[in-house]
Each structure stands twice: as C-alpha cells, then as structure tokens.
Amino acid sequence: MTLTTTLHINFDGQAAAALAFYAEVFGGTVTAVPYGDTAEVPHQRDQIVWGEMVAPSGVHVMAYDIQRSLSYDRGTNPFYLALRGPDADEVRSAWEGLSQDAEILAPFGPSAFSPLYGKLVDRFGVVWIVDVIAPWNG
Template sequence: MAITTTTHLNFRGEARAALEFYRSVFGGHLTVVAYRDFGMPGDLPDADRVVFGQVTADNGFTIMAYDVPGPGPAAVPAVTTSREHGMTLTGERFFVCVRGETADEVSALWDGLADGAEIIERFGPSPWTPGFGMLTDRFGVTWILDVAVAHSH
C-alpha cells in the first residue's frame, strides 16, 4: 500500500490567486471549485471563493487550498528569523518543503516562488546540501526548497 501526503493551505479569499501562482511556478493542472458550484446562492459574499482547489503536476508536486468562509484576507504575521549556531529559526508553525534532484531544478522553482516573497535565507549551497533556501511567499506561506541528498547513518 502506498501512502502520500498533500499539503492543504487555508486562505481567506486568496486561494484562487495562490493556486494560480503555484501552478505558474510548478506547472501542472489547476482545479478550482467555488462555493457557488456546490449550490451556494451567487449573491452571498463567499459564493466565488474556493471550496476545493488543487494543483497537480507530472513531476509529483501536489498542493490543495481553499478559502475559509467568513471575512476577507487576514493579516499575515511577519516572519521573524534569527541565525544561531548555523540554523534558521522562525516562529512559524509549519513550512512547505519542496525537494528536487538537482540545484538547477530547484533553483528554477525558487526563482518563481521568490517573486513578491520575503527572503528568509537566499537559495544556495549549504553544509548539508548543494542547494537550500527559505522564503515566505506573497500569500504568507513559508517554503523551504532544497536539493535531496542521500544521507548515510
């Protein structure tokens, strides 16, 4: 039996724009279903918001998102970082991590996500991988991008 996990992001009115942006970076197929498509009257404030959204790409990338019903976009908390003992520390509860096989492959994804992002740690070589970087995108989602390496134990 194979098991996979998919990151599911919750937004307040920005899910469609976020999913379109992630598709522009990672490629693939975009699926967006609005609340109105499930029968919500079109004159209600949330009718055009996303109740189900997903990007799936042939390279294995998948992400889901929807708009939490209610008021518009919430304030995005600032990411606080500090460098201590060679580690990046933040107050974020989670990160989305994307791994690729080569620095060139991951660097191209980094360039796309970095558009409008707050850079926490610029993409480049690190002691544990040929490529690592961390940013918070224009939608307030913090991403780690790195190059997968085999670790011996």
C-alpha cells in the same frame, strides 16, 4: 494501497490566486470549485471551497478559502512546505519562481546539509524551504 500526504493551505480569499501562482511556478494544472457551485456559503460565491494544483513533477498543493463562519489566523510558522529534489536545475527553477515578490529568509545557496538550500515566505504568506537532496556525510 499507496498513501500520500499533501499540504492543504487555508486562505482568506486568496486560494484561487495562490493556486494559479503555484501552477505557473511548477507547470501544473489547477482544479478549483467555487462556493458558488455549492449551496454551502452563498456569500462567498467566487471564493474556493475546494482546490488543488497538481504538476507533472509530482508537486501537489491543495487550498481553499476558509468559511467566514470560522475564525482564520494564519499563525506564526504553523508549517513549512518543503520542496526537495535531486536535480539542481529543477530545484533552482522552482526557487526562482517562488521567489517572485517573496520575503527571502535564507538566500538560496550552499548550506551545511545541502548543495543548494533556501527559505522564503511567498507572496501568499506560505513558508517554503527549498533544497537539493544530498546524502548526509556528517
């Protein structure tokens, strides 16, 4: 059996837009189930009860809109989503897509541990660290 881990992001009404954005950046496919297709939360009919974006490159993000009956706090640095790969062109393309309307925390460029590294907060408030995988020579 093979196990994987996938980032699951909780949103407050932005899950569909975030999944569509990530699909655009990574060339992925979105599957999303609105609350309206369930009897669970009728007052959130158009919001997402379960969703994911899967790209051919292997990038996989899950997301949903948290039920209004639960408290929602995006928090401060609750996680970073690390996007890493060996192909500099592929990593650079992902950075360029994610950086649309983003707050850049560390500009994309050489670092002490990677030929290319950057950190940003995307337009949905998700913190991404993006880098080219390189062997550590330290």
